[in-house]
Amino acid sequence: MLHKITGLTVQDVRFPTSLEQHGSDAMHTDPDYSVAYVVIDTDCGLKGFGFTFTLGKGTEIVVCAVEAVAALVVGKSLQEIVSDFRGFYRLLTSDGQMRWISVLFQCFMFLNCRLIQLGPEKGVIHLAVAGVLNAVWDLWARAEGKPLWKLLVDMDPKQIVSCIDFRYITDALTEEEAVDILMKAQEGKQRREDHMLEEGYPAYTTSCAWLGYSDQLLKQLCTDALKSGWTKFKVKVGADLEDDIRRCRLIRQMIGPDNTLMIDANQRWDVAEAISWVSSLAEFKPLWIEEPTSPDDILGHAAISKALAPLGIGVASGEQCHNRVMFKQFLQASALQFVQIDSCRLGSVNENLAVLLMAHKFRVPVCPHAGGVGLCELVQHLILFDYIGVSASLSNRMCEYVDHLHEHFTSPVVIHDAHYMPPKDPGYSCEMLESSVQRHQYPEGDVWKLKTN
Structure with a gap:
């Protein structure tokens, strides 16, 4: 099966952990452990689940960012993604407009228009990318019938390396070194x-x-x-x-x-x-x-x-x-x-x-x-x-x-x-x-x- 992605939904899910001071530290005194929870649907019924972690307030902003990224995912097949995972990763992290330092999202449902700090490859948009890609990896592992760690362990070294974007890090690690x-x-x-x-x-x-x-x-x-x-x-x-x-x-x-x-x-x-x-x-x-x-x-x-x-x-x-x-x-x-x-x-x-x-x-x-x-x-x-x-x-x-x-x-x-x-x-x-x-x-x-x- 191609496992074509037919839909992507995201929900703001929060747990009131601040009530009992769970997670409290010197800088985050009242965290409510939360996630932007992503579900990917496919044409064959298989689903992929993913999330990105937050501390409560602001989760709605990450939800908006996930919804903005979703258009780059829906319509693609799992095989299309994993056969060029490096290219797909770069597609999500290098959108010519969203990677700019800040973007005005029209988040009327949650925020009534608000300035949000984004990329490149950091901040809200990177959290959103993580949530979406976590769901893609979950989908891939489910399609192979393996826990993710076993999927990675069983991969050929060159296939693992093909999933990595080496842009900006070749002065520290090259593809050849990674394969070695x-x-x-x-x-x-x-x-x-x-x-x-x-x-x-x-x-x-x-x-x-x-x-x-x-x-x-x-x-x-x-x-x-x-x-x-x-x-x-x-x-x-x-x-x-x-x-x-x-x-x-x-x-x-x-x-x-x-x-x-x-x-x-x-x-x-x-x-x-x-x-x-x-x-x-x-x-x-x-x-x-x-x-x-x-x-x-x-x-x-x-x-x-x-x-x-x-x-x-x-x-x-x-x-x-x-x-x-x-x-x-x-x-x-x-x-x-x-x-x-x-x-x-x-x-x-x-x-x-x-x-x-x-x-x-x-x-x-x-x-x-x-x-x-x-x-x-x-x-x-x-x-x-x-x-x-x-x-x-x-x-x-x-x-x-x-x-x-x-x-x-x-x-x-x-x-x-x-x-x-x-x-x-x-x-x-x-x-x-x-x-x-x-x-x-x-x-x-x-x-x-x-x-x-």
Whole structure:
């Protein structure tokens, strides 16, 4: 079958996580985990599901951007897309008008005309592209009857490389180098796949120490996590130094000296402030400081990395890194010791593949950002492929896990002994329960009607 795409719909789906401070950090104090949820219909009845992640307000803007991109998708067949996936990716990211820095969208339904920051390959339009392409990849994996990670693992290296747009990154990674990396990873690939199927991919938890949680809740969650086998914990910091010292001391006492601790400032500080603040927390032996300053400040991250190296503290970032070009520069500048890809911030699987390959070339471990709503479901596929098909290493590698909202998915993540177990259902694990979509659709869903009444 050709699997011709006959329609594309998008819905604004929001979860009121701010009510209990889930997801709260120094910069995002009241997030409502949300998605622009995309469904692709085909002439043979097969559907593809995808989404892009937001924090509530503004999801309606991403919905408008998805609707603008939809015209480039509907009418094409799946075979037409995947046979020239690089070309299709560039079509979505290089529209001569939409890639400009800002566009006036006529969003009368939601916004009554509003100025929206767009591309090229960043901002709202890139989030929209990610949501649409996530649905395309889900459709492809379903058509092949495989989970996405297995679809990637089984691909020929040249086919994988053909999905990547190398424009702007050939000074860091060429097509030939990418093929060579993937060819070298063929050795031992089946053994690594078997290892993942048996033991899973190591994870760390962020669920214990959101900034808005009380000490009592923090202690209880740490106790429960330790009993469940967790050994790697991340703490939100950045609002108040004395409070950070107290909370980090509490967490370190709870988890003991041998377990791993990471800290995350969510872009709170200037460069000098970051160095000073993290130095004050060095006694608690954090493995990394995450997003210490503006996610766009490549040289600032490099300066922080250099200053904290003698303390044995690395720098991690990437969840708000716009595109492969920025990741290229972070790697070239030795500004990161841990690369954090995101399944919705970048332009879907295609662009994440480019970053995985660059990270491998620069010998920087990938530790994905997850959490949110559905991010764990998606990024598990990417990190499984990274280990099996690219890096062949678990050294200093782990994937974030947040224990929220998985019950709304038809194929939720499976965690066993603090490890992601490989998904078995065909697709990209994007499909949400229809009842959850309807109940949480904004603003018409029952959850939001009750909240406003």
